[in-house]
Amino acid sequence: MKPFRAINLSSSSDQNEEEMDVRKGPWIVEEDNLLVNYIAVHGEGHWNSVARYAGLKRTGKSCRLRWLNYLRPNVRRGDITLQEQLLILELHSRWGNRWSKIAQYLPGRTDNEIKNYWRTRVQKQAKQLKCEVNSKEFRDAMRFVWMPRLMERIQAASRSSTAQPDVYDPNKSLQIPGSGIPMNPGFENSGASSISLDTQFSDPSDCYNVPGNYYSDSACNGFGSYPGQLGLVENEGSLGGGESLESVWNEENILFLQQQLS
């Protein structure tokens, strides 16, 4: 984590005494310890009380955020995996910026982290393609290039680890490998044609432990049969962290898409 410079913004002379005591900015280890210890004894919730009685000069909101995004057990840190990337793209296509809802399907990831991922990585790609992130053009690009490519790489990695032969079966249903979540064939009119995840998974964490399936896209027509045509960069296909989207959105793909979009 990148530490912020320690600051205390509460120095205005016309603030009342209580407001002047409120700390802002980066949390220090001592504060983290106070918060963790308090929650260990009293449990989560009642954040204003936590702030008041744990000896923290923080707002309840600040305590809640620090706990949920950083201190809570089982918070996953580090790079977003390929499967997680695919899941985010798919779920965002259905729900838009419903970060907390999307986060429910990525155990250990916080809405804040997913939101940051979207803003820093996905929006950057939209910018490179010179289109709006919420435009149909960019969503098509995601659906017909990015997501299939992620699928390929996930499958390539799983093949290399299990040594199973690849069977590309167009009749198989669309699913995100390792998640059990079906791909949404009606990308641009997600409301009408999508399958409700709410009814599929009573517990979001269930969706992470369903055997994978193969991706196919017989409905792909907006950009023809892209993935095979694009000369996409072949690479290691690791399932772990450290994968960059730039290897999917290489210069050639971006140029090609820009031509299609213009």
Add this chain to the structure above:
DNA sequence: AAGACCTACAACCGCACAATA
């Protein structure tokens, strides 16, 4: 070597909504 620029992400802010007094 140093300054400018870029990236990633923790943290804050404002708003909406629900529960309670």
Add this chain to the structure above:
DNA sequence: CTATTGTGCGGTTGTAGGTCT
């Protein structure tokens, strides 16, 4: 019914560290 308080969510900002020139 209204006001207050607590909580959660999405948008935005600020900063450290990395990269580029």
